[in-house]
Amino acid sequence: MNNQEQVTKYYDRFSKIYNLISSKRYYHKIRQFAINQLDIQKGDIILNVPCGTGVNFSYFNNYLQNSGKVIGIDLSDGMIRKAKKMIHKKEYTNFEIIKKDVTTLNESWRKSILNNEKFDLILCDLGLSGFPSWKSVIKNLYSLLKEDGKLVIFDFYIEEDTFRSKYIKFFGKGEVNRNIPEYVSSTYSDVTINQSFKKGDMFVATIIKTT
Numbered sequence: 001m002n003n004q005e006q007v008t009k010y011y012d013r014f015s016k017i018y019n020l021i022s023s024k025r026y027y028h029k030i031r032q033f034a035i036n037q038l039d040i041q042k043g044d045i046i047l048n049v050p051c052g053t054g055v056n057f058s059y060f061n062n063y064l065q066n067s068g069k070v071i072g073i074d075l076s077d078g079m080i081r082k083a084k085k086m087i088h089k090k091e092y093t094n095f096e097i098i099k100k101d102v103t104t105l106n107e108s109w110r111k112s113i114l115n116n117e118k119f120d121l122i123l124c125d126l127g128l129s130g131f132p133s134w135k136s137v138i139k140n141l142y143s144l145l146k147e148d149g150k151l152v153i154f155d156f157y158i159e160e161d162t163f164r165s166k167y168i169k170f171f172g173k174g175e176v177n178r179n180i181p182e183y184v185s186s187t188y189s190d191v192t193i194n195q196s197f198k199k200g201d202m203f204v205a206t207i208i209k210t211t
């Protein structure tokens with residue numbers, strides 16, 4: 001079993017208690033900030049990777065009010081089951097969950113989903129510290145955006161080994177020492193970084209697509 005398969009299996013099991021361990025309250029401040037950065041308008045088409053148990057969905061729908069479309073991507077059946085259950089319970093009609101490896105998202109996938117349209121907004125939350133080939137994931141996500149569209153990323157960036165970095169690595173199975181803020185700042189031209197969350201251990205990067 002390769003590492004990705006192990007991580008997916010882990011999340012299948014972890015999905016049962018994910019919402020307890022990774023509490024909505026713990027991430028509320030950074031999540032709300034990141035979602036504010038998206039500046040969601042009614043009718044927007046939003047991609048959320050990885051969508052996990054659907055923790056962002058109620059935030060999105062506060063702005064969308066059942067308009068537009070949200071596509072959530074995840075690879076774990078367990079996490080997806082929870083997300084679908086929530087959509088059903090809240091009677092959201094504009095949400096779709098797709099089981100897919102984020103490293104395979106590309107232009108031909110976008111066309112198969114949206115035809116000639118592109119995404120207005122993408123939220124990539126607590127994913128890039130765990131994905132393999134994370135730099136190409138960012139590149140591919142950027143390519144799925146329309147011009148002036150926004151890619152908002154939030155995650156951990158902890159350079160040194162600390163209690164928190166070990167805890168997050170243990171439960172999240174990610175590499176929290178990937179310097180994503182530095183990478184996106186040096187790769188894209190319109191980038192805003194806020195590294196003030198969780199005593200500097202978490203960041204929000206907002207990237208606006210330019211031509």
Ligand SMILES: C[S@@+](CC[C@H](N)C(=O)[O-])C[C@H]1O[C@@H](n2cnc3c(N)ncnc32)[C@H](O)[C@@H]1O
Binds near residue numbers: 050
């Ligand atoms: C820490 S959770 C974050 C979920 C959600 N964004 C949140 O903030 O609660 C990480 C998620 O990434 C998913 N994941 C891991 N590798 C993936 C991949 N290659 N493609 C899609 N999803 C993946 C896991 O199944 C898990 O649901």
